[in-house]
Amino acid sequence: MSVYEVNYICRELLRDHTFRDAMRTDPVKALAGRDLTGEEREALLAGDVGKLYRMGVNSFLMGYLPRFQACGITMETYNTRMRAEAGQQGAATGH
Amino acid sequence: MAEVVAAFGVPHTPFFPALVKREGPQSETGRFYARQRQDLTQLRPDVIVLFSTDHLNTFFFDNLPIFAMGVTERFQGPIDEPAEVPMYEVPSRPDFAAHLRRTCIEAGFDVALSEKFKVDHSFMVPLHFLNPDMAIPVVPVFVSGHVPPLPSAQRCFDLGRTIGEAIASWPEDLRVAVMGSGSFSLDVFGPLMAPGRSDGVPDPQWAERICKLMEDGSTDTLLDEATPRQLAKAGNVGGEVLNWIAMLGAIGPRPAKYLMPQMSQGHAYGLWEGR
Numbered sequence A: 001m002s003v004y005e006v007n008y009i010c011r012e013l014l015r016d017h018t019f020r021d022a023m024r025t026d027p028v029k030a031l032a033g034r035d036l037t038g039e040e041r042e043a044l045l046a047g048d049v050g051k052l053y054r055m056g057v058n059s060f061l062m063g064y065l066p067r068f069q070a071c072g073i074t075m076e077t078y079n080t081r082m083r084a085e086a087g088q089q090g091a092a093t094g095h
Numbered sequence B: 001m002a003e004v005v006a007a008f009g010v011p012h013t014p015f016f017p018a019l020v021k022r023e024g025p026q027s028e029t030g031r032f033y034a035r036q037r038q039d040l041t042q043l044r045p046d047v048i049v050l051f052s053t054d055h056l057n058t059f060f061f062d063n064l065p066i067f068a069m070g071v072t073e074r075f076q077g078p079i080d081e082p083a084e085v086p087m088y089e090v091p092s093r094p095d096f097a098a099h100l101r102r103t104c105i106e107a108g109f110d111v112a113l114s115e116k117f118k119v120d121h122s123f124m125v126p127l128h129f130l131n132p133d134m135a136i137p138v139v140p141v142f143v144s145g146h147v148p149p150l151p152s153a154q155r156c157f158d159l160g161r162t163i164g165e166a167i168a169s170w171p172e173d174l175r176v177a178v179m180g181s182g183s184f185s186l187d188v189f190g191p192l193m194a195p196g197r198s199d200g201v202p203d204p205q206w207a208e209r210i211c212k213l214m215e216d217g218s219t220d221t222l223l224d225e226a227t228p229r230q231l232a233k234a235g236n237v238g239g240e241v242l243n244w245i246a247m248l249g250a251i252g253p254r255p256a257k258y259l260m261p262q263m264s265q266g267h268a269y270g271l272w273e274g275r
Helices: A003-015 A017-025 A026-030 A038-046 A049-055 A075-083 B016-023 B028-043 B094-107 B121-130 B153-168 B204-216 B219-225 B230-231 B238-252
Strands: B001-011 B049-050 B067-070 B074-077 B086-092 B110-113 B139-141 B175-181 B258-262 B269-275
Touching: A003 A017, A003 A038, A003 A049, A003 B028, A003 B086, A017 A026, A026 A038, A038 A049, A049 A075, B001 B121, B001 B153, B001 B238, B016 B028, B016 B074, B028 B175, B028 B204, B028 B258, B028 B269, B049 B121, B049 B153, B049 B238, B067 B094, B067 B175, B074 B121, B086 B121, B086 B258, B094 B139, B094 B153, B121 B139, B121 B175, B139 B153, B139 B219, B139 B238, B139 B258, B153 B175, B153 B219, B175 B238, B204 B238, B204 B258, B230 B238
Parallel strands: B001 B175, B049 B139, B049 B175, B067 B110
Antiparallel strands: B001 B269, B067 B139, B074 B086, B258 B269
């Protein structure tokens, strides 16, 4: 499952400060070469956390995206988009 | 012989250290942690056994144990940058931890081993408040409470009971405090968070129910009601109650000496005294 790579990227925001800065300033370049499907890359760059959640990405890890303003995602945007997923099947309900 | 002198239930909310620094020791959170620190100091434990749930920092999806134990001279944390928490070095007791793990495995619990690791706020926030000079050695026990399928409540209770028995069979006179850390109902960055916040308490009735059952010592009822469906309904970190349940297993079912709810955060602070 390449969702693993999205989860890994989210955690790298916490661990790798250079990557963190790159995801804030030039996310297209930062994600180049990462082992993502086209759909995952598109959703990440669009800040479509709802779609990523439905794909099975861990919501707690996705919290690093707004925390570090990666891919232009603000707390407000994240909150609105993720709350719209209430009741949907996601990572919180298991693999 | 070693003995469990007390059990502490304690939250690990990562922004609490900054909140207490900002609002002062008389804030609600400051007072609750201070009460527990005072109790811990008076109990004079030689070692702490701390059940908590790693937030995919010590472990990850490449290798994610249901249960694990740290067996090491010392470990560091936190590695996830909670504000106002310095990087601590925490002493441990590898001989004692190895005995606990061996006893668990002999009893049928396949507890993973880590001899070199760092921990996140889930372990370090409680220790920051309760053991700030890190004078008391800590044995960390990792319980998978976030990534379903979770271990059952009964399984976690039985693990705790086995660790309690292992403590009692350690020949050295050790005063042991067990701790369980986490929330009862909380969703962090998930769909059940509150508007305008990064978290939310999606099932406050469940959090209150847990408090009531723990206060009364109604452990069997708690184990029956803490189903996978209920824990999922309680939020994406609702499984952290499993750490409290393991802690209760270690000290044995009994009413709490006190339980201080903090329902705005879906958790509580509790103390159980040993016999």
